Amino acid sequence: MRKQFEWREDNKVELLVDGENFFPVMLAEIEKARYSLLLEFYFVSSGVITSRFVQALIRAAQRGVMVKLIIDDFGSYRFSNADRDVLKAVGVEIVVYNPLHVSKFTRNFARDHRKLLVADQRVAFIGGTGLSDVYWLADEAGCPWHDLMAQIEGPVVTDLVSMFNELWQRCTAQVLSPGGSVEQKGYSKVRVCTVQGLYQQDIKASFLKRVNSANNNVWLMTAYFLPSFSMRHALRRAAKRGIDVRLIIAGPHTDQPWVFHASKRYYSRLLKAGVRIFEYQPRFLHAKMSVVDSWASIGSCNLDHWNLRWNLEANIELHDEQCLEQMTQLFNDDLLHCQEITYENWSKRPWHRRLKETLWAWISHLVLKIR
Template sequence: MRLPRFSLRRLLTRVLLAVLSVQGATLAALMLIDQRRKRLRAPARFPKTKPTTVPTGGGELTVFTYGQDLYDDMLEGIRSARRRVVLVTFIWKADRTGRAFKKALIEAAERGVEVCLVYDEFANLVVPRPFFHFPASVNVVRHPLVWSGVGLLNPRNLGRNHNKLLVVDSEVAWVGGYNIGSLYATDWRDTHVRVTGPVVADLEDAFVDHWNQLPGRHRALPDVSTRSWHSSIRVHRNVPRQALYPIRGMYLEAIDRAAHHIWLTHAYFVPDDDLVRALLGAAQRGVDVRLIVPDQSNHIVADWLSRGFYSQLLAGGVRLFLYQGAMVHAKTATIDGQWSTIGTANLDRLSLAGNYETNIEVTDATVAAKLEEVFAMDLSNCRELTLEEWVRRPFMVKFSETVLRPYRRFL
């Protein structure tokens, strides 16, 4: 009797197919759960603060925690523009809010203001293409879905433009987590800031550099030359085209300096090993490390990938708080009452090592105090997740987290 010949390759292939099948089934189940959850979701309710302005960095910084307040302020800035408006956004919905921005920008161009716009093509695939048709007086460049020619083969050209930045007349700028859309105006808790002073030139320079790198026949913008070396606010921008990712280093350095507290609010928390070690190291030396994340975000897979870190963090002394009743989309941190950051970058691999992002870093006790007030407000709308509760979660939940673990490297 002849026995079948053992084939290691065949065995490995079958194992791989089995794993992929289980992962696919898990992802499909999560998508179904997410669709049902969205249909049954109650109207968003969450605490918010009025915009508050504090002096810093040779100018002023205003913190916005409610989208409608922010949009009203940005639209007022566009309507009062005299010379130039530059705007880049990741998502731009073709709804009432999106149309209001489009109308204001077109009207600015019609009265002689130079208007330059960038939007990310991938993020707006579901938005009707005609919405992005503007009159010739408005300069529009899309960050392409794929780069043509040999550029497609360069990994540095795969990054999405995740920025959300508006600069008016080189005098005032807005930057933070808010995309443009009616959903974000009322139903999401996010954080954005308006700044004046020397930092505006750095933010405008970030826009100009990206505009001039994008493919196409659009007119190049001149460099911003009046930039200051001395400010309590620094701009950090990820530029995949140049393999520059300083925001991750900014976080690691600040966490390493922490002596008293680290308070983080993040929509999507899928950190790399170095960030996990940094947070655990801070907690072990007695730093009060707290993290606010959504109880249920708008991306259920991101939630489950994030939960894969909870056991390690909770066991290591990091306190986790789950935001209730709304999607919290902020990307902020404040440390030791001295240091803060606000911007577009999440603590995940896409933001820290893949996408175009912009964060401001502020070393100012007044700004830190304001962000601590915002953190305390958000904390009042959270429930704390304890290690005892977490270890009692059902076996199938633990199994699904394990199955999805390999996808961390892609998010």
């Protein structure tokens, strides 16, 4: 088990909301890169926005930039061979994490769910996006997906490089340059926090610590709400002692309807304890963000059973007044597009909805028992 990353001072963090805002900035940094580009994405699907990234990476490689790309085998099954081949032809190195194979049995469940871009070991982007038109363009109702990325400059970028290099070495046995020191850029105090399946769950442990010591508010935004018992217990305890506990959860627009129904099994006890639950209505809420008092976390982890059991995940935690204001404003703006679930209305839902929730909750429980 790797040691935990330390808090880093003097960073600059900016919250970027939705693909229309973060994709152009990410592409601009790729175009500016002169030395190295490190990319790690779970969901990669060929299409309009991915083609823009492919062409930008080709241009970077042709001007001599070292380009390394880690993609998850399951998450990238719609990333065409044609796109992969044109990247490889110009020298882009692609690593496929944990290729699927029937002989691996349950080890096939272990996925790289992280989302990361580092340009010249100078600026990084981390959050919930993939490279897909569902974050950019889509014909289906409820799209494009609502998601977040954080743009980071400063000393903490060296830890994100270290995290990438560690996985690259694990997959290839190649040791990449650790890079040099990164100059101070701002006033944010930032820490990289990770999950590596059951072996390391820093993100969960850190969130629970903050919730258990909260003084004012616990706000959580997540796409898939299948929290562990310890998380449910912590949220209920916080609400009972008067903390403002609010959850924004994906509503009817979702890519995993079974999770939407299975998650309902947890509503009653949380609502009884005073936790306020809001379901996001306009489109699929894919963002993963939490704000507890003056602390915040953003990244790839949904804090659900599946993420914490099987996946590689990466978040950043931060203390930054300006970024906290951005996150607070976003949370309040998104509440305007939510339907609040009250205990009174929830207890009156029809029997067929209760049956569907019970069925999917039972199935999810069985799945999580898989070893």
